[in-house]
Each structure stands twice: as C-alpha cells, then as structure tokens.
Amino acid sequence: MDILSSRIILRPGDYRTTLAFYRDLLGLAIAREYPGGTVFFAGQSLVEVAAHGGSDGSRSFDGALWLQVRDIGDAAAELTLAGVAIDRAPVQEPWGLHEMWIHDPDGVPIVLVEIPPEHPIRRDGRRPQD
Structure with a gap:
C-alpha cells in the first residue's frame, strides 16, 4: 500500500x-x-x-494534534493574548521536547512542541558521503 x-x-x-x-x-x-x-x-x-x-453530541476524540512551533514561549504569549486557555504551560519533558497543551472548542487536545537544536529529531542521521 x-x-x-x-x-x-x-x-x-x-x-x-x-x-x-x-x-x-x-x-x-x-x-x-x-x-x-x-x-x-x-x-x-x-x-x-x-x-x-457530529452535532448529535456523541463526538469523541482519542489522541491529540501535534503541532511543532519555532519558539514555545512566543507561542504561549501569542495564544494568551488571543484569549486561548493554556491547559498546561510550556515545560521541557524528560524526552527533551518542550511541550505545551491547549484544546480546541470541541475539546480536541493540541500539543504544541518546540524541538531544541540538540534533540535527536533535529540531527541529520545520514552518514556523510565520501
């Protein structure tokens, strides 16, 4: 497939x-x-x-939207100024990502993520070519 x-x-x-x-x-x-x-x-x-x-009230959402941002602090400030409730303030997680949680009007969880420069996701895993 x-x-x-x-x-x-x-x-x-x-x-x-x-x-x-x-x-x-x-x-x-x-x-x-x-x-x-x-x-x-x-x-x-x-x-x-x-x-x-799903206006019948039976909606549910299992999971979350994952949105990467350039700067988690700037994103938090912008969202606060726009009146968006921050469910969980930015914090560096044990796995190294900076995460902040919000939700949309239907309660869908959204995690905003900043990936620090030293994090493995940001490294080029390809071997240098000779």
Missing part, C-alpha cells in the same frame, strides 16, 4: 467556532476551501475542519 498524503479530519459540533479557532487564533494558513469545509496547512500535514459535524 502506498500512502500518498494524509490529513486529520475534524467534525466539530460548531463549525464556525472551530474554523475561527484554527484560522484566527492558531493562525493556520488555508490550503483550500470547499462547500462544507476548510483544509489548513499544519506543517507537513493538513487539518481539515468539516462543516458536516
């Missing part, structure tokens, strides 16, 4: 509120819009907010 692309699809109870959160508060750029939804760029992935949601 060849996977050519991927995205996360959200089906919020209140499309307009969730759309405004990702577009205006998080500042994600729009990749495309279609009748009934908006797709955002999110680094190397896409987040789609579909207008045909």
Whole structure:
C-alpha cells in the first residue's frame, strides 16, 4: 500500500467556532476551501475542519494534534493574548521536547512542541558521503 498524503479530519459540533479557532487564533494558513469545509496547512500535514459535524453530541476524540512551533514561549504569549486557555504551560519533558497543551472548542487536545537544536529529531542521521 502506498500512502500518498494524509490529513486529520475534524467534525466539530460548531463549525464556525472551530474554523475561527484554527484560522484566527492558531493562525493556520488555508490550503483550500470547499462547500462544507476548510483544509489548513499544519506543517507537513493538513487539518481539515468539516462543516458536516457530529452535532448529535456523541463526538469523541482519542489522541491529540501535534503541532511543532519555532519558539514555545512566543507561542504561549501569542495564544494568551488571543484569549486561548493554556491547559498546561510550556515545560521541557524528560524526552527533551518542550511541550505545551491547549484544546480546541470541541475539546480536541493540541500539543504544541518546540524541538531544541540538540534533540535527536533535529540531527541529520545520514552518514556523510565520501
């Protein structure tokens, strides 16, 4: 099986509120819009907010969105100024990443991550070519 692309699809109870959160508060750029939804760029992935949601109240989300930021302190300040509640303030985790947690209007957890320069994720694991 060849996977050519991927995205996360959200089906919020209140499309307009969730759309405004990702577009205006998080500042994600729009990749495309279609009748009934908006797709955002999110680094190397896409987040789609579909207008045909789970308004029956039975929605649940198991997992989290993982969004890498350049500077976790700057992100925390921007989100606070925008009125976004910080569920867990930035902290360096035992595995070396700087993480901060927020949630979207439907309660979907979002972890914002800063990867320090010395972290293994940032190292080039390729062997030098001769």
